[in-house]
Amino acid sequence: MQHNQVVRVAMVPGSHQSGLVGMVGEDGTPEGPAQEVSDLAAAVTELERAGDVRWIWPSSARLYPDLLRAGARVARCHDIELTGSLIRARDQDQAEPPAISAAAARLAAATAAWGSHTREQLLFAGDEAAPVDPRCAWTDVVDVHAHQVARIAADPHPAKFGLLAAAESAGGLAAAEMTAAGLPWRADVHDRLLTEVLGPRPPATAGPPLRPTRLAELAAQISETLGAVRPVNLDSPVQLLRALAASGVRVSSTRTSVLRQVDHPVIPLLLEYKELARLNSANGWSWLDTWVSGGRFRPEYVVGGVVSGRWASRGGGALQIPRLLRQAVIADPGWTLVVADAAQLEPRILAALAGDRAFAQTAMSGDLYEAVAAAIGGERKTAKVALLSAMYGGMGGDGGRSLALLRRRFPQASAFVERAARAGEEGQVVRSVLGRTCPLPSAAWLSLTADSVDPDEDRDPGAGAAARARGRFTRNFVVQASAADWAQVLLATLRNSLAEMSAPDLGQPHLVFFQHDEVIVHSPAEKADEVVAAIDAAALTATSLVFGATAVTFPMATAVVDCYSGAK
């Protein structure tokens, strides 16, 4: 990457379209007073054109959607909200300077007022929403930014933690851009899929929505098969359990996995009902009405919404799109979807984290699970379960034997996750490769697991279970959070290279979806090959930025398709 001089510009919005902008140095020291601009979006665009800018602002989630709507795109930023979360998670035991806390609190309150989706709330907020003085907000931005820069520099690994903050900030930009772009979604295809399996869309009524015909049929058949005297509400696990028991079907729960083990004529009907009822309630016509408009599904991503650094989402269950409905994700005419996922990301991350040479050697293979199977002598499926057990802390099934084999064959990788588990059990925190820190144990956990003062008094019987649960959490955290680090650096890198692809006649390839270890780029068909290459390059860049030199490879499984369901 070419590093030109990047200037830092602190900015806050003012009333109407105005705003305040002012340059600060690398360390955050202001280089003069803030200037007022009457059209903030225009000023942003102009400065972006003039050179490389890092915008220092309170929150991309609150500010960037409005700028995007006004046609302003920014290349990079320092997101005070996201960076602050990273720093606070790391410095949990240290008090922040009161002046910084106060400034951050004022900014948080101000950003709530700026947030575009809270506009309506503001109308009713009355005098609770104090007017924000932009001059004060700008000074707060400058002060908090300077403090954050210093706190990043104070990290034991400042380059890595700095990379984390930069990637997280870039993630915030990518998230807002993806919401603005939307995931191409064909409502007609979705409707056809629903109609095929559920029957035609029930007509709207004043009361609760009618049940689709197929669900009604199944419910009737199930009641009949069970010989129920009165109709059973199949959506109530309690009622269903009772009805099953009355017909001699004794099960511990109504979970699909439990029902599958039962041989009874009602079971296939129930399984079909559960699957279709889920589709209808989670992603049925009402979901379609609510979340898809203008041929796009626009979820809100919550960057840093998971403690591990994975993104969460708000509204529409964006990170749980059922496989069936991926058939409705179709590129615009003349465009294509480049769907890429990092193959077996988490075990590869573990290999790189642990510096386990034997495991790294194995992880150079295209199919990691197959290679592990060969290494420990067994089936691919067994190897996969054993590896996942090692990372999740499970001991289930016949995994015990394979787990022992893994431990012998890959001692360093095993020791790495075991160490993380021990730390968690002892109430310590663990960090990802770039320095994202897991939360401290709760007060409840501490009192539950604390050794009793009186040696005669028995420990709470739940203490061991709680300690082991936290051990499983920290064991998984080091892997899941490091995978999130890697994926977010990839996303940030890819976002940059896509922005540099000029396709004036065709349109710009752009990110439309990001799900933990998978990205989708909506691209003019002619640009697809270039996008595929950019994705491979981004994976290489992410690997070297995050891990430095490592033998572990991170292959991307990439498909160029018209329809999302055509990928793998």
Added chain:
DNA sequence: TCAACAGGCGCG
């Protein structure tokens, strides 16, 4: 009447 909880299941 509404909020919190439980059971369940979609995704990685």
Added chain:
DNA sequence: AAAGCGCGCCTGTTGA
């Protein structure tokens, strides 16, 4: 003996 990690969101149930 039992148990694996992280989420969001739906419906039904419970209790203030």
